[in-house]
Amino acid sequence: MSKQSALADAFRQTVYKVPGHGDLVVQNLRSVLEQIDGDLESDRYGSGKIIEDFQDKMAAYLGKEKAVFLPSGTMAQQIALRIWCDQRGVAKVAYHPLAHLEIHEQDALRELHHIEPVLLADKDSLIRLKDVENMPEDVSCLLLELPQREIGGQLPSYEELEAISQYCRERGIKLHMDGARLFEITPYYGRSAAEISSLFDSVYVSFYKGIGGIAGAILAGDADFVETSKIWKRRHGGDLISLYPYILTADYYFQQRVDKMQQYHEDAKSLAGLYNDCHRITTRPVEPVSNMFHVHIDVPKEQLEPLLIQCYAETGIGLTSYLVEAGESSCAYEVSVGDRYALLPKERLTGALQWLDQKLKES
């Protein structure tokens, strides 16, 4: 079994955990299957009612002609970028320095697809219209991640997004959305997923972030694009004989949670407010635009870790299971608000943060 840190252990033992929907356990799949007719036929290599119905449903939800279900977002986005590069005949794309493709995929875009990325904007900032205006005009595709996860989940204004979209359209540059957290930003923009997606040529969405499924992704676009993406799905080794464990759970939890995104956003704003009232703590962004944000605490990791462990033991409230070092003497962690927050006794949460505030004030 993988080793757990002391902080993860302490977090695990708390009565109330603040982030997320719940533990990642087998029960999440089991409780979905208990509601499904056992005679329901498996999908087969991309065909069959389970997968076709879900693809149609998500294409409609995203306002695109077609959609394909893929095992992962990593696969979905490489495929999208490859198709747009092949179409324009230029193996060059643009994205943020902290894009998933750049930092979490072992250089796959270069190693598998021989595509060269152009990095836009400073790593601590959003991609702005001026960055787009200054990028080489021969890029085949610009990828925008909404919200930009690695900087706490930030968003440009909708007007700026429209301007970027228009700029790209006028120059024949395809615009692809890393919409891993698209569902989560619809309340902030006050627009439907389809409306936001209409600014993009291709859209990837994930089912294990705000939706809380087990794994899996949808890639949507026009019919030709999706047809070609199925060829690449096969090439990547993603055209499994059966994807139904992921599809059935994605569909189930989508229905359960997609209408709760407004609530998660409100809860994230409340929680960030509580954090920002503490000494030495700031959230990024200060006011979340989705269900997620980053917590920055101006204390070195080796000091903060025992403090949090003590906090969890005394209050029964689990704030985070991990810390990363951020700068010389501070640390950070990500918070995604989900179903757990509503079940949390708020006075106990407030108590835990007051306990922490007091310790941070003294230290």
Next chain:
Amino acid sequence: MSKQSALADAFRQTVYKVPGHGDLVVQNLRSVLEQIDGDLESDRYGSGKIIEDFQDKMAAYLGKEKAVFLPSGTMAQQIALRIWCDQRGVAKVAYHPLAHLEIHEQDALRELHHIEPVLLADKDSLIRLKDVENMPEDVSCLLLELPQREIGGQLPSYEELEAISQYCRERGIKLHMDGARLFEITPYYGRSAAEISSLFDSVYVSFYKGIGGIAGAILAGDADFVETSKIWKRRHGGDLISLYPYILTADYYFQQRVDKMQQYHEDAKSLAGLYNDCHRITTRPVEPVSNMFHVHIDVPKEQLEPLLIQCYAETGIGLTSYLVEAGESSCAYEVSVGDRYALLPKERLTGALQWLDQKLKES
């Protein structure tokens, strides 16, 4: 919903189906999960007890240092070939003209990995030692599929396999096994999977053929090879946050069925014997070396299809759900013997084949 052929419909309605373990339905997963503790934690991006234990178990079973669980065999084999090519610095491999990579993967080896295959042997024959001796000596890897599925599931003698292995070792050519049906051939060779695997540098096995899982593959080899394969798993988009639906079912059905391979083989020989007693029918191979074989019927498809539909309706026995044209006036289908065969009243099976024999004799 996908359209089904009339033959598939008729097959579906039979009381007794001859090939396979059972229908591909959601119940196959549900019945496994019902036996699992719901609190069992998900694997996470390749870590955790579920995935690590199963990888260790399969590495031991295959007699290799390490193993990695992957969503598909397509992914497993491309990764193996890429690693061996990178290691030798030559992007050239050798395999059979009907290898899975050549006919079922949309040219992925070229499109994703820029690897050029050398095709060995005639497409209707096994790769023999002489083919290997005549191949270019600068290939990085030779892939052998045991048994060679597209020609009915045929095998070289074990001595020839040993000679091929020795030839490759002496020349620094890596030998990779497409062992999608490795479990199924251990009775014929009378050797353990580990013993057969010891002739190979890397081995892929599948869990939804004879084992009857839902999907998923293991790739095994030495520790360095497997470590590198995990990087490629990430690049391919196969490093899902959770693979447990596939792993738990692979493990469960492995335990249920791996010791039944001898029975499946015996049953396949019996069934092939019954087919070969019929007019105009021959199996390939005549005597199966695993649980699988191909049935060739010397009647045009448009004549055979209504005959089979009538046969199913009159006898209640389902022989196949599909036919492919094989040559100008004959057709073929694949049979894989599984759990269903033992439950089949043999006099009804014999009756159905006698009915068919009589019709074929008259036609």
